[in-house]
Amino acid sequence: MSKKPPVYIVGPTASGKSELALLVAKKFDGVIISADSMQIYRGLDIGTAKVSKEVQAQAEHKLIDIVDFDEEFSVAQYREAAKNEISAAQEMGKLPVVAGGTGLYFESLLYPMSFANTDKHSTLRDELQREYEAYGAEKLHDKLKSLDEEAAKRLHPNDVKRVIRALEIVLTSGKPMRCAGDRKEEPSDVIMVGLETDRQKLYDRINARVDKMFEQGLAEEALSLAKFDCQSMQAIGYKEFKACRYDIDGEGKIRISKEEADRIKNDIKQHTRNYAKRQLTWFRRYKFAKWFECGDYDEALNYIHNMLQIQNDK
Numbered sequence: 001m002s003k004k005p006p007v008y009i010v011g012p013t014a015s016g017k018s019e020l021a022l023l024v025a026k027k028f029d030g031v032i033i034s035a036d037s038m039q040i041y042r043g044l045d046i047g048t049a050k051v052s053k054e055v056q057a058q059a060e061h062k063l064i065d066i067v068d069f070d071e072e073f074s075v076a077q078y079r080e081a082a083k084n085e086i087s088a089a090q091e092m093g094k095l096p097v098v099a100g101g102t103g104l105y106f107e108s109l110l111y112p113m114s115f116a117n118t119d120k121h122s123t124l125r126d127e128l129q130r131e132y133e134a135y136g137a138e139k140l141h142d143k144l145k146s147l148d149e150e151a152a153k154r155l156h157p158n159d160v161k162r163v164i165r166a167l168e169i170v171l172t173s174g175k176p177m178r179c180a181g182d183r184k185e186e187p188s189d190v191i192m193v194g195l196e197t198d199r200q201k202l203y204d205r206i207n208a209r210v211d212k213m214f215e216q217g218l219a220e221e222a223l224s225l226a227k228f229d230c231q232s233m234q235a236i237g238y239k240e241f242k243a244c245r246y247d248i249d250g251e252g253k254i255r256i257s258k259e260e261a262d263r264i265k266n267d268i269k270q271h272t273r274n275y276a277k278r279q280l281t282w283f284r285r286y287k288f289a290k291w292f293e294c295g296d297y298d299e300a301l302n303y304i305h306n307m308l309q310i311q312n313d314k
Helices: 017-028 075-091 103-110 122-135 137-147 149-154 160-173 199-216 218-225 258-283 297-313
Strands: 007-010 030-034 095-099 191-196 290-293
Touching: 007 017, 007 103, 017 030, 017 095, 017 191, 017 297, 030 075, 075 095, 075 103, 103 258, 122 137, 122 160, 137 149, 137 160, 149 160, 149 258, 191 297, 199 218, 199 258, 290 297
Parallel strands: 007 095, 007 191, 030 095, 191 290
Antiparallel strands: none
């Protein structure tokens, strides 16, 4: 029996990737392998839009809740873990369904990326961190722009963690990020499905998702952890609470004012919309991806079915 090729599901945040992944896994006897750099963390549930335990029980999910929120986790570690899960699924005769919105995670699986297989340069990283603290995010972003203009266009100046990582790559490899992975040619026979919609509809989906997160208790989740120097807490949905003013009532519950909650909520919505635009820019580089309208799952499932048939007939 031939091994089933991975199916990759990509797209911006709030586009329905998790829903489609579940449908694919059910229809084709698959294992869902997360490609989300935040859902790997235990304790970060609401702000990462992590699928519920009930949903996880409907199909096998991998690479969710695999490290504590105050641990670091590199692209190299993800690549190794994901490749192992893909191989394990194939050995069981199941379809690996890799779904998420972290571009570097997909890049590490699709291409032999040299930077994903090297350890972080801790001394350089410390120097760049001190440079950020001394001169600010804009100066650091300008430095990246002078060395790797394409990466600078993809990264917001306030996304300091990734700006520093991009600078690490170009300064240690001597190559911009797009070349550091030795990307010689597009991979062949890749089954990749992308989800997209018009900008306003996507923004409405994002805004509704953030509203729901607050209803579910995002403020309490973020402020109860409150280790804002951790890698995970630099993510959208958590970093916005760093300067939050709050009280603890007599029952030990965290309370913030409506004005403070609305301010943070609006910041998260704006930052998420900006992130979604960067995600689309990243994933649209993959010429082999087939794009579908958000919610048009039947068309996507038919496409995947046909592609799997073609692969199986070879």
